[in-house]
Amino acid sequence: GTPAAGTAGTSAASGGQPLVLAAAQTYSDGGSAAGTYNATSLRPSGTWSAGGSSGSFTYSYPLPVPPAASSLTPALALSYDSGSVDGQTASTQAQSSWVGDGWSTPQAFIEQSFIPCQDNPEGSAAPSATTDECYDGPIFMLSLNGASTPLVCPQSPFSYTANSTCTTATDNGEVVTHHVSSGNGSGTKFTDYWTVTARDGTTYSFGLNHLPGWASGDAATNSVDSVPVFSAHSGDPCYNSTFSKAVCTMAYRWNLDYVKDLHGNAMAYYYKQDTNAYLRNGSSSAVSYIRDSHLDHIDYGFTDGSAYTGHAPDQVVFTTGDRCFASSCDPIGSNTANWPDVPYSQDFCASGSTSCTVKWPTYWSTVRLKSVAAQQWNGTAYAPVDSWALAQHFPPTGDGTSPALWLDSIIHTGSDTNAGGSAVTLPAVTFTPTQLANRLNNTNYPALNRMRIGDIVTETGSDLYVHYWQARQCRKTSPPTPPSNTSPGFPGYRPPLTPPPPPLLVQYAVASVSVSDPTGGSPGLYTSYTYSGAAWHYDDNELVKSKYRTYGQWRGFQDVKTFSGTGTDPQTETETTYYQGMSDDNNSTTVNLTDSQGGVHEDVNQLAGDVLESAAYTYSGGPVDHS
Numbered sequence: 001g002t003p004a005a006g007t008a009g010t011s012a013a014s015g016g017q018p019l020v021l022a023a024a025q026t027y028s029d030g031g032s033a034a035g036t037y038n039a040t041s042l043r044p045s046g047t048w049s050a051g052g053s054s055g056s057f058t059y060s061y062p063l064p065v066p067p068a069a070s071s072l073t074p075a076l077a078l079s080y081d082s083g084s085v086d087g088q089t090a091s092t093q094a095q096s097s098w099v100g101d102g103w104s105t106p107q108a109f110i111e112q113s114f115i116p117c118q119d120n121p122e123g124s125a126a127p128s129a130t131t132d133e134c135y136d137g138p139i140f141m142l143s144l145n146g147a148s149t150p151l152v153c154p155q156s157p158f159s160y161t162a163n164s165t166c167t168t169a170t171d172n173g174e175v176v177t178h179h180v181s182s183g184n185g186s187g188t189k190f191t192d193y194w195t196v197t198a199r200d201g202t203t204y205s206f207g208l209n210h211l212p213g214w215a216s217g218d219a220a221t222n223s224v225d226s227v228p229v230f231s232a233h234s235g236d237p238c239y240n241s242t243f244s245k246a247v248c249t250m251a252y253r254w255n256l257d258y259v260k261d262l263h264g265n266a267m268a269y270y271y272k273q274d275t276n277a278y279l280r281n282g283s284s285s286a287v288s289y290i291r292d293s294h295l296d297h298i299d300y301g302f303t304d305g306s307a308y309t310g311h312a313p314d315q316v317v318f319t320t321g322d323r324c325f326a327s328s329c330d331p332i333g334s335n336t337a338n339w340p341d342v343p344y345s346q347d348f349c350a351s352g353s354t355s356c357t358v359k360w361p362t363y364w365s366t367v368r369l370k371s372v373a374a375q376q377w378n379g380t381a382y383a384p385v386d387s388w389a390l391a392q393h394f395p396p397t398g399d400g401t402s403p404a405l406w407l408d409s410i411i412h413t414g415s416d417t418n419a420g421g422s423a424v425t426l427p428a429v430t431f432t433p434t435q436l437a438n439r440l441n442n443t444n445y446p447a448l449n450r451m452r453i454g455d456i457v458t459e460t461g462s463d464l465y466v467h468y469w470q471a472r473q474c475r476k477t478s479p480p481t482p483p484s485n486t487s488p489g490f491p492g493y494r495p496p497l498t499p500p501p502p503p504l505l506v507q508y509a510v511a512s513v514s515v516s517d518p519t520g521g522s523p524g525l526y527t528s529y530t531y532s533g534a535a536w537h538y539d540d541n542e543l544v545k546s547k548y549r550t551y552g553q554w555r556g557f558q559d560v561k562t563f564s565g566t567g568t569d570p571q572t573e574t575e576t577t578y579y580q581g582m583s584d585d586n587n588s589t590t591v592n593l594t595d596s597q598g599g600v601h602e603d604v605n606q607l608a609g610d611v612l613e614s615a616a617y618t619y620s621g622g623p624v625d626h627s
Contacts, residue, residue: 053556053578053609055488055509055531056083057453057466061410061429065374066385068301068314070265072202076316076372078410079104082452082468086438086507086554095341098294098320098369100392100407101451105295105369108256110151110194110206113139116360117230126232127243131360132281133229135236135250142168142176144196144204144256151176160190160237173199184209186224189238189248193224201262207254211268211307218308222271223257226250227289227361228280244281255293260304267300268307272320274366277349278358286349286356292365294320311377321370323405325393332366340394341402342366368392368405384415384423395433399447406451407431412459426459436468440489440504452508461518469511482551483588485536490552507534507554514566526566533558537608538586555580555608558593563620571620581608596627 063076078099085102097104114133117126121134138158140151153166159180166176175197182191186209193207207224214220229250231239238248260266273293277286299312322329326338336345343364349356371389375382389411394403409428417423434454437447456464470488480487488507512528537553558580565571583591583603591603595613615627 053558053560053576053580054083054554055507055529055557055560056081057468057510057513058082059453059456063372063374063388064386065300065316066314066376068265070261070263070301072259072261072265072267073300073314074106074267074298074316076106078407079106080453082466082508082510083554085450085452086505094343094402095364096404096406098365098367099390099405100368101404102453103407106146107295108144108204108206110254111141111143112250112252113141114227114229114250114252117232121232122236124233126230127246128281130230130281132247133227133252133361135229135231135238140166142196153178157235160192182208182210184224185220186226186251187249188224188226188251190250192251192254194254203260204256205258206256207251208258211258212305213308215308219270221255221257221269222273222293223255223269224251225253225255225273225290225293227252228287230281247280249289253293258307264304266302266304266307267298268312269298270296272296275351276347276362277351277353277356278361279349279356282359284354286351286353286358288351289361291361291363292367294318294365294367294369311382313377315375315377315382317373317375318369319371319373320367323366323368339366341404387413387415389413391428395435395451397449398435399437399449401446401448404450406433427461428457429459430457431455432457434466434468436506436508438505440506448505463516463518465514467511467513468508470506470508482536483538483586485551486534488531488534490536509557523566523569525564528563530561530563531557531559533580535580535582537580537582537605540586551586555582565620573617573620573622574614575617576614577612579603579607579610579612581605596624 057080059080061078063078065073065076067073080103082102084104096102099105113136115121115136116131117134118129118131120126121136126134138153138155140153142149142151150169151166152169154164158164161180163180164178166178168174168176177195177197178192179195180190180192182193184191184193184207186193186207193205193209196204196206198204209220209223210218211221226249228247229238230243231237231246231248232243233239236246237250238246240246255269255271257269257271258266271293273290275288276291277288279285280287295318297318298316299307299314301313302309322339323342324332324335324339326335328335329338332339332342332344333348336342343362344366347358347362347364349358369390371387373387374385376385377383391408391411392405393408395406397403409430411425411428413423413425415423431453432455433451435449435451437449439445439448452466452468454466458464480489482490488509489504490507509531510529512526514527515525517524534557535555536551537555539550539552556578558578560576560578562574562576563571577593577595579593579601580603583605585591593601593603593612595601596615601612613627616625617623618625
């Protein structure tokens with residue numbers, strides 16, 4: 001199906017029950033024990049920070065764009081999170097992002113989740129237990145402005161023939177509307193799209209495809225990714241009593257393609273799509289679907305309704321390269337060994353092929369992000385302002401699994417010469433990896449080695465070192481009990497890899513970060529962290545089928561202490577206590593937290609990750625200065 005794993009990892013059921021990875025499939029999908037191509041990129045993952053409740057190391061490299069006539073401009077950055085690499089195993093997308101492992105670019109979309117017809121869609125058997133996608137009810141996830149949340153939609157039943165209104169699970173006041181029968185040329189049965197209106201009046205459109213003012217010959221945004229979907233039961237959107245006819249093309253992802261504010265300012269997002277094909281319902285001729293899409297360019301600085309009038313005043317262009325670094329890359333079919341994380345030889349089919357053997361859709365990319373360029377229209381052409389060049393490679397894993405794309409460096413060039421002078425290229429920011437095993441007991445299983453950032457050298461020459469550790473050591477001989485697991489590790493496996501013993505998957509936290517002074521004028525900065533009270537919540541994500549739900553939602557650490565100082569300088573100490581949302585976990589008992597003043601607070605799910613209390617000490621081990 002198109003499962004979306006929402007949290008960092010997966011775990012096990014309690015008390016002698018089988019240990020399974022959330023959202024794992026029971027049929028081969030061209031993946032391996034190190035990952036699958038059957039999942040989309042939605043997961044159940046500069047300035048740096050560390051020591052939050054998750055224990056992750058995060059780094060943000062901003063991509064500032066030229067200002068427009070209004071304040072409505074895209075906010076762009078390359079963002080790294082070491083925690084997104086933890087738990088990346090067989091149930092999650094095998095490929096890294098188009099930037100590199102652990103990295104992401106701003107991405108906004110609404111995704112609909114389907115499941116294989118053989119997996120009892122909507123809780124009961126389909127007329128034919130095939131590996132095709134089947135409708136599983138209105139299960140939608142919104143990803144916008146760096147946060148993902150499920151959508152709560154009417155169930156009686158959800159309509160694809162009339163507009164309807166949903167709310168976000170967090171219910172922050174957004175108005176979410178599903179629009180149908182737009183005739184927007186998306187190629188889907190219902191030509192549907194979404195709008196989300198925020199509390200400030202800004203409206204975000206997803207899958208609009210034909211923007212306001214569109215006329216024949218104008219560019220579509222290619223913002224709707226689709227796949228054939230069967231309707232197994234009466235009342236489903238494309239139901240037919242003859243199962244082979246109960247199928248239609250439906251969107252599995254509507255990408256953000258238009259934003260407008262209350263003042264009539266607008267910006268537009270355009271995408272490129274790549275297709276694949278498979279044998280739908282065991283047919284003899286392969287049918288096409290969208291296997292991947294990526295951002296091509298953003299236009300901004302124009303007013304609502306004028307997307308197709310002249311040239312946009314401001315534009316950001318995303319240029320891609322191949323996920324291949326060998327001298328022989330094309331044609332890919334003759335050089336598959338040079339594309340180490342692309343499952344072309346096992347998962348590619350041409351539309352209409354009668355020799356295809358692939359029986360289900362898979363989702364994978366052949367491109368990486370090569371550069372980003374910001375430019376402005378000067379009346380005759382687009383003039384370059386800033387650009388960023390990315391260098392990547394595939395470091396070997398050493399455990400027999402395919403490597404993940406690694407970001408080596410970013411080089412920034414400023415090209416605005418309107419005030420005189422010439423373009424300036426800054427020294428590269430470089431990223432050196434450190435290899436850690438995602439799996440602890442790897443005697444019978446691959447170690448699942450993945451890279452994390454170990455060293456960053458900035459444009460100024462400052463050197464930043466990151467050291468990771470298991471905050472509480474997991475032991476192969478005594479794996480944690482899932483419902484009461486307080487260790488940063490969890491047992492799990494993916495069929496057909498079965499216990500004994502269950503492989504232990506590891507969650508790494510940042511132990512310390514040191515930053516050097518390139519001038520040598522100071523001893524630099526050293527920050528270390530200690531953690532306690534790790535927690536795993538039962539997986540209540542609707543995008544994970546009930547039979548795969550386990551205690552696999554990483555809820556981070558309850559208590560984190562941060563120490564700063566180096567050499568003979570006295571150390572500072574701060575302490576932060578977090579909510580983890582563990583009360584009534586899987587209908588268990590109420591969990592209360594007690595603050596330093598004796599106040600009692602229920603650890604409710606809605607507050608997970610929020611700060612309960614913070615304190616600063618006069619020095620490490622000293623009395624509280626303030627809290």
